[in-house]
Amino acid sequence: MINDIIKVIILSIVEGFTEFLPVSSTGHLILVNEFVNLTPENFSNAFNVIIQLGAIFAVIRQYFYKLNPLDLGKISYNTDMLGYEFLTGKEKL
Structure with missing residues (x-):
């Protein structure tokens, strides 16, 4: 149990350092996983997916x-445009 926690910490550190480098962080995880050998394989696959979700x-x-x-605050629109009432909820005068 403690060994698995240490392995997860090592893999997490590798993921953190390599996520935003212009190389594959998943590739690094696969290589490091070969050395630390997380068992069972289902856990290893689930861990790789979950740790990638954090970065995503x-x-x-x-x-x-x-x-x-869809952020209407960033859209500048003319009051003469079609659908003004729909976008603002106000009648055009």
Whole structure:
């Protein structure tokens, strides 16, 4: 049990250092996993997926508001455009 925790910590450190490098962090995890040999294989596969989700969620959180096309606060629109009432909920005068 303690050995598995130490192995998970080692793999987590490798993932943290290599995630944003222009090389494959998953490849590093596979190589390190060959040396630390997490058992069983199902746990190793699940661990690789879960640890990647952390990085994916961090990127989504970082860029969500910058890239969200539905954020109407970033859209500048002319009051003469079609659908003004729909977008603002106000009648055009």
